[in-house]
Amino acid sequence: MTACAIEAAAEEDGTLRPTGFTITADGAYAARLAGNGDALYPERWTLDGPEPYAVPLPLGQPEEPDTRVVPMADGRVLIGRRVQERYTFSLLYPTGPRTGELPLGAVESTGLTLLPPSPDGTCAYALVPGPGATAIWLVAGGAFGPELVAEVKGRCTGGVWLDRTGRMLAVDRRLDDGPVKSVAVDLERGGEVTELLQITEESDDRLLLADPDSGLLLIRSDAPSPGHHRLGWGVLGSSRPVRFPECLRLPDAAVTPFAIQPGQMLMPENCAVALRIDGAAGSWVGLWRPSARRLHQVAAPGGWLAGAGLWTRSGVLRLPYVTAAVRCGLARLEAPVEAPVEAAPAAPGAVATQGAQGVQAAAKPAVCRPVPLQQAPLSGRRSAAG
Template sequence: MTACAIEITTTAPFTIAADGSYAARLAGDGEARYPERWTVAGPEPYAVPLPLAQPEEADSEVLPLADGRVLIHRRVAERHAFALLYPTGGGGAAAGPRTGELPLGAVHPAGDDVRVSLLPPSPDGCGAFALAAGPDETAVWQVAGGAFGPVARIPGRCSGGVWLDRTGRLLALDRELEGRTKAVAVDLGRGGEVSPLLQIAEASDDRLLLADPESGLLLIRSDAPGPGEPRLGWGVLGSSRPVRFPECLRGVGAMGATPFAVQPGQALMPETCGVALRLDEGGIGLWRPADRHVFRLGAPVGWLGGTGLWTREGRLRLPYATPDVPCALVSLAIPVAPPPPVRLDPPPPPAPRPIPLQQAPLR
């Protein structure tokens, strides 16, 4: 396992495509920001800058597609504009930017209290969606890979966003309605049909943080174990067994730990999936549901956005960038968990035996 030094992570958003082929971020500092695409599928990552004539605002969002193009979300006056960026090659300084741009459309929020943000990359690699969350209603917009426009409208204010399948049809959202937050499933293939997903307790707030469609593993934050004390738990999609809240996650969960990557390729074995947690103090936690131990590791210097990607072979790849190494990945393996403590029961008392009369105690 490669050693890591504890370091505060870079807060700039860094997004990895669902298939692990590409990643994207806003590079640069201050008012000189530009999109940057990383190729991360090969043995050595490399970055391609995608600058345009004007620098990007710091609150712009970028999302990589499986074909190498990068979706960008910008706020322009009162609207939210979306476009695809791609490298065009050659040119030299006189030819201007070497980036092509394809405008897709814009979302015009109904009011200032509507928040528009990109959802995580779609599992199919070609679609992209955005969430327009208002106080009373939330709309899911398709912004790439299909007709631009709303595909679902859900009562209540929604946040989060976790894909539940490998086709980009089932989307989980955390919906705030009537004072409670519950995760719901939205079927984009059936006009945005909404169904309950997490109902741990009637009065609890239950949020879905991450899911692995292959194994069905769900990572959850809920205050059902105790009012006012949100804890990390896990369950299995479609299982009749209740959500479990391991004691080993209680300490890291109280410090705001958030899962950011799940090991794929563990079909029918959710307990064996490696889970990576971003710890509040800037470190990394590695854990499996089958284990009763969380390994705490230092993050690499320049860790980007607190993100990473598990390989099917069980290696966790973390992106980082420093002035000397502007594009790199560090690879970690989850250590072997210590065996549970052996419980030694006291030996059973000896069976009674007859005592010779002369040895019998006197009264």
């Protein structure tokens, strides 16, 4: 499951990063800021019942537009508010006709970013930039309020969970003025950092989505065409190259993946992927599988909270929407069924290697030092879980 959004902000590579509507890793709950104008309030959605329903969680005064909310697996909602030079955090929950609030504490920062919901559902984390390093804070789920759990050298953005336990986190890191590279951070080893993705030494390589079941990775990189970022895919632990399908390259629209079909343990190439497509006509939905060469473009439901959605294991995409007549709705789209074809060729010269601590594909194999992936902690993500 994936954190998703109503509105998005452009990153350095032109990617629309989701900010706003967030879904728990198990797909049971979601949260957003509802309302209009200056009358904003948190709202929790319940998604795992026969029909979705929304519960408003207003407090004594409206929320600011930059307030962030993250749903927890127990139905509570984490809220983060910026107050001058810090962010304060609380857990909200319905209690009769009112909203209960449990204060958690604060983190000194003016640029804090909440990460997608942790797979374990009980913790929430944030990235806090500093002068030479990025701090990872546990802002909910700790014993004594917010706790500093790791510091990663460089400026880090993004945030993708790589396992089902909430131990391995991928972030996109820039060191000094160098390129952006995805690295894996082991939160159970004091923030031990290992390389995860390097296609060439000079390319910007970002991890957008990962599915822990199949190991499917969705990547954005300018390795195939320097200066132009493209969508690619690979498989964690595979020796095959990172691929950049032509069908995911639309000349007049931005394409951003937001959900991967879970449960495909041994079939990463058959995972259905949902993509948000933004063009002059608005936003619509793309449906695609790595095993096929075709991107299916379909109209989004009216009132779609653009960029938000989740797959069921059986291949049904559920898209949340709000209209004047429907306060809380879920539209359903079936994943296209098509005969698989031979995978599209990789970028010219790209050769996959399992790099020192992650997935590598190098245009010049001699440049990138290959080290087997099984030597990295990622290879033990299943054994670490149990």
